[in-house]
Amino acid sequence: MTLLSFGVVERLWRYPVKSTGGERVDRVAVEFRGLAGDRLWAVRDAAGKFGSGKSTRRFRHMPGLLRLGSRYADGRDRPEVLDVDGRPVPDPDAYLRAYLRRDDVMLAREGEISHFDQQPLSVLSTATLDWVRRAVPGVAVDERRFRPNILVRTPAGTPPFVEDTWLGRTVGIGGARIEFVDSSERCAMVNHDQPGLPHSPLVLRAVAAGHDNRLDALARVLVPGEVGVGDPVVPG
Known part of the structure; x- marks a missing residue:
């Protein structure tokens, strides 16, 4: 220092x-x-809102997301989603729909609207x-x-x-x-x-x-x- x-x-x-x-x-x-890749992806619902710990004009509160993990593996651009036990799931969209009990959510890459x-x-x-x-x-x-x-x-x-x-x-x-x-x-x-x-x-x-x-x-x-x-x- x-x-x-x-x-x-x-x-x-x-x-x-x-x-x-x-x-x-x-x-x-x-x-x-x-940071490269930081919050580049989000859970998006059919209304175009992103999963968050709060609800605002852009974000929708989706309880439980913080218990999941995410990481980039093997140099891939699309991140892995980790379940509550820290294991990567084979189909993130299917897992998120079952976990959140919503059939309108999917993993979405950032577009024109910032995830920050x-x-x-x-x-x-x-x-x-x-x-x-x-x-x-x-x-x-x-x-x-x-x-x-x-x-x-x-x-x-x-x-x-x-x-x-x-x-x-x-x-x-x-x-x-x-x-x-x-x-x-x-x-x-x-x-x-x-x-x-x-x-x-x-x-x-x-x-x-x-x-x-x-x-x-x-x-x-x-x-x-x-x-x-x-x-x-x-x-x-």
Whole structure:
């Protein structure tokens, strides 16, 4: 870690199918759209809405998606869907229809309508994640509850919610350069159960009370490039 570094990349996550569990990667290309393949696919219903943890103009709440997983395997462009036990399913569309008990859903690649809620990258610090753990003792918490793309290991003594100080700044990470522009307003999805993380209403309650429901730093990509675990996050 350099003296001017915000920290180093601890873990990288991408979510091939929106609102399902993601996959950890050691290195990944960062494109203007975000991490290569991130949320490139989604579960779409007959009305054209995408499966999510909430319902809005673009998204439809589809309970249980977070208990599933998704990953890219063998260099294929279409991701695998993993069942609740972590096993790839042979026919994702058929499985999703049976699992969700809906006959109008299918796996759909992004078209003209973006699958992203807001900006293409979410970055979270270990300082903030550690604060959440302290705020909800006895509740299993790791970064998967907040679905960041990049978890940054911040130096000892870094205060929680340090991400607030990043907004409006640009940083280099590996071969990429990004600009922090906003933060995420959290919803009940952070409470939902997923493998190893039981449902708990205390998580959102703590974030709402401790930081006005906002957690992470959202970024746009200024210069594409490759990013890897261990890369320093350097201002400039």
